[in-house]
Amino acid sequence: MKQEELDTQETSAGAAASPRHQGLPMWARDVLFSLAVSIFIITFLFQPVKVEGTSMLPRLENHDRLFINKFAYHFEKIERGDVVVFYYPLDTKKSYIKRIIALPGDDLRIDDGQVYVNGTMVQEPYVPPQYRDDRSLQETTIPPGEYFVMGDHRSISSDSRDFGPVPRKLIYGKAAFIYWPAADVGVVH
Numbered sequence: 001m002k003q004e005e006l007d008t009q010e011t012s013a014g015a016a017a018s019p020r021h022q023g024l025p026m027w028a029r030d031v032l033f034s035l036a037v038s039i040f041i042i043t044f045l046f047q048p049v050k051v052e053g054t055s056m057l058p059r060l061e062n063h064d065r066l067f068i069n070k071f072a073y074h075f076e077k078i079e080r081g082d083v084v085v086f087y088y089p090l091d092t093k094k095s096y097i098k099r100i101i102a103l104p105g106d107d108l109r110i111d112d113g114q115v116y117v118n119g120t121m122v123q124e125p126y127v128p129p130q131y132r133d134d135r136s137l138q139e140t141t142i143p144p145g146e147y148f149v150m151g152d153h154r155s156i157s158s159d160s161r162d163f164g165p166v167p168r169k170l171i172y173g174k175a176a177f178i179y180w181p182a183a184d185v186g187v188v189h
Contacts, residue, residue: 112134
């Protein structure tokens, strides 16, 4: 007897006798399983967020939707150049998204908009000329456990130049992937 015939005979023998039809319907079990996996992923791994504002232009635009990796910094170090999401130090009910410019212990100086870390001029291809500004900051050493962050649209960004370095405990995710709008889909660099 072919497998197809066996399946047909089981179905015609009556659904009540088949173990596949006892308990929760299969579709309900699948929905519950999918829901549980989704909750796990959103709670512990990736979280969808919406960008509000233009301080990260040109890569991140107002109302872009992206996934942040909430798990990344449990296994890897925060690196200079990472785009991170953190609780705003002056009001932890708000979240900000900015780029890591300097790490704990780094010496940082900004001269007429040009960033220097540990005495070396930082190349910043993510900041187009039209988004640069001419703000300066005296040389400072980033305290242990804190990170200096800046927006890519320097002329309008409220960042560590205004509110100071961000404590590590306030950084809760790394920007990973833009999923909407379709024209901007891609990895965040």
